[in-house]
Each structure stands twice: as structure tokens, then as C-alpha cells.
Amino acid sequence: MNEARQQRHIRSFVLRQGRFTPAQQRAFEQHWTRFGLEPAVTPPDYAPLFGRDAPLVLEIGFGNGEQLLHAGLHEPEKNFIGIEVHRPGVGRLMNALAAHAVANVRLYNHDAVELLRNALAPESLTQARIYFPDPWPKQRQQKRRLIQADFVALLATRVARGGLLHLATDWADYATQMLEVLDVAPDWRNIAGKGQSVPRPDWRIETHFEKRGLRLGHGVWDFIYERV
Numbered sequence: 001m002n003e004a005r006q007q008r009h010i011r012s013f014v015l016r017q018g019r020f021t022p023a024q025q026r027a028f029e030q031h032w033t034r035f036g037l038e039p040a041v042t043p044p045d046y047a048p049l050f051g052r053d054a055p056l057v058l059e060i061g062f063g064n065g066e067q068l069l070h071a072g073l074h075e076p077e078k079n080f081i082g083i084e085v086h087r088p089g090v091g092r093l094m095n096a097l098a099a100h101a102v103a104n105v106r107l108y109n110h111d112a113v114e115l116l117r118n119a120l121a122p123e124s125l126t127q128a129r130i131y132f133p134d135p136w137p138k139q140r141q142q143k144r145r146l147i148q149a150d151f152v153a154l155l156a157t158r159v160a161r162g163g164l165l166h167l168a169t170d171w172a173d174y175a176t177q178m179l180e181v182l183d184v185a186p187d188w189r190n191i192a193g194k195g196q197s198v199p200r201p202d203w204r205i206e207t208h209f210e211k212r213g214l215r216l217g218h219g220v221w222d223f224i225y226e227r228v
Contacts, residue, residue, distance in 0.1 A: 024091030043121040065093025135171035156187035170213040188225040
């Protein structure tokens with residue numbers, strides 16, 4: 001019983017699937033066997049799944065997938081794994097990957113924490129990317145925020161030394177929390193210096209979601225941490 005309680009965790013999401021279009025449904029029927037990955041209790045060997053051995057990059061919470069599509073197209077030397085719990089976004093991205101004949105992206109439709117524990121081997125990632133995670137703005141909700149001490153400690157075990165964690169948010173107090181959590185985390189070093197952000201790097205596009213936030217007057221903060 002105690003072990004079961006320890007394995008439960010506060011989820012950083014609530015499933016609000018919205019409208020699941022016929023095209024998104026067809027994506028699961030037509031493309032899941034090509035792009036989709038099923039959760040495993042032990043980490044799979046990803047090289048055969050991609051047909052090659054290449055640096056492995058993880059994006060957690062890819063939303064509608066426009067950034068992950070861009071990465072797959074413009075960083076062909078890398079293999080990408082995307083995690084997203086909301087099926088409409090997964091379906092939309094699979095349709096886009098198929099339309100562009102992208103071969104270096106695979107997707108999980110599952111909880112990120114469970115996948116980090118079970119489906120990724122220690123030090124198997126060269127980079128992890130988390131862009132605009134749900135800010136859970138109300139004080140009573142903030143325990144659901146993904147960027148917490150336990151989570152970044154778990155993530156550190158999956159990123160190889162010298163690898164990177166790239167975060168972005170348009171929510172000011174979440175940016176502050178990210179710094180507070182990661183600047184004291186023993187496994188991570190802020191490459192810009194404690195308390196500092198970096199300019200948006202070339203590999204991250206300005207997404208539709210981000211542009212909407214900027215129109216509303218939000219700031220945007222990027223942070224890059226090295227695994228030490």
C-alpha cells in the first residue's frame with residue numbers, strides 16, 4: 001500500500017480534449033503504427049524504431065506540434081520523441097508529419113512522468129525541451145505545475161552529462177519558479193548564469209500560441225540548463 005502511494009503523483013494536466021475532428025481521428029487509424037509509441041514498463045531500444053542511431057531529443061507537452069514538426073524538418077541529424085496527453089494535438093501532428101514525410105519523430109500519447117520513469121533509459125537523452133507548460137495560474141493549482149524539484153531531479157537522470165534542458169514560458173511567475181527550482185538543482189547549471197534567461201535560440205520557432213501571448217502583452221522567457 002505504501003509503495004502504491006509513493007508511485008502516485010500529482011498530474012500536471014487535466015484532460016480537456018476539445019473537438020476531436022474526423023481528420024485527427026483518421027490520423028490515429030492511418031499513422032499511429034508509423035509514428036506512435038506505446039508505453040512500456042522498460043525502456044525500448046529506440047535506434048531500431050527510428051532505423052538509425054542518432055542523438056535523442058525529448059519534447060514534453062508539444063501541444064499542436066508545430067515546434068516538433070519544425071524540429072524534425074530542420075534538425076535531421078537528431079531523433080525526436082514527443083510526449084502529449086491531448087489526443088487532438090497528437091492527431092494533428094501525425095497528419096503533418098505524414099504530409100511532410102518526416103522520418104525522425106515518434107510520439108507518445110501518455111503522461112510524461114510515467115514515461116520518464118519507465119520508457120527512457122538513464123542518460124539516454126541529449127536534450128529535453130519543455131515549451132509553455134500549463135502555468136496553472138491560481139495559487140491552489142500551482143502544485144500541478146510540471147517544473148518542480150522532484151520532476152527536474154528525475155529528468156536529470158535521463159539526460160546525459162553535458163546535455164541540455166530548454167524551457168520557455170510566457171507566464172512571469174512561472175518563469176520565476178523555474179529559476180527558483182532549477183538554479184538550486186544540483187544536477188543542472190544555468191548556462192546564462194543564475195537568475196538569467198537567454199534569447200530564443202535558433203532551434204525554437206515563435207509558435208502560434210506564443211504570438212498570441214505576445215499580442216496580449218505577455219513576456220516570453222527562455223532558459224537553458226546544462227546537465228552537470
